[in-house]
Amino acid sequence: WLQADCRMWIEKRTFAVKSVEDREYVFNESYYALKRLGKNEYMDMFVKEFGGSADSIMFISDYLDDFDNLETDILYPLLQLTGSNYEVIHDTLTKSVATNPGLGKNAMLVLQNVNMRCFQADWTAWSDLFYKISELPEITMPDMRIISKLQNMAWRQLAKSDD
Secondary structure, three states, X not given: OHHHHHHHHHXXXXXXXXXXXXXXXXXXXXXXXXXXXXXXXXXXXXXXXXXXXXXXXXXXXXHHHHHHHOOHHHHXXXXXXXXXXXXXXXXXXXXXXXXXXXXXXXXXXXXXXXXXXXXXXXXXXXXXXXXXHHOOOOOOHHHHHHHHHHHHHHHHHHHHHHO
C-alpha cells in the first residue's frame, strides 16, 4: 500500500505542476524514488509528461548549469527529457570542454549516450566540439578512442541520411 500511495502522490504532483519550482520538486522526488527505491516508473511518468517541451528545455538548461558536479545517474533522465532538442546538450558539453583541462565523467557519459541523430541536426557544431575535445591538454588515449569512434559512427549516420 505504501508504494501505491507513493505512486499516487507523485502522479498527482506531476499532473498539477504549475511552476518551475513545482517541476523541479517533482523531478527531484522522482529522481529520489529512482535512486533510493529503484523505481523507474516515477521518472518515466515525469519524462512522458514533460519530455521535449519548451519548458523542459529551460528546466534542463537550468539544471545543467552545474553539469560537471552533477551525479552521473541524474544525466540519464535529463537526456530523455531533451527529446529531439540537442542544442542544450551541445551547449552544455561545449561549456564543460571550455572550462576543463580534460574530458570529465559526465561529459563522457553524455557523449556515449546521446542519440546519434543529434549529430545530423548540426554536424558543423558537433564536429567543432569533437575538435575542441581532441585539443584538451589532459585528454586521455581511452577518451580519444571513444571520441574517434563517435565521430566515425556520426559520419556513417550522416552518410546513410544523405543516401
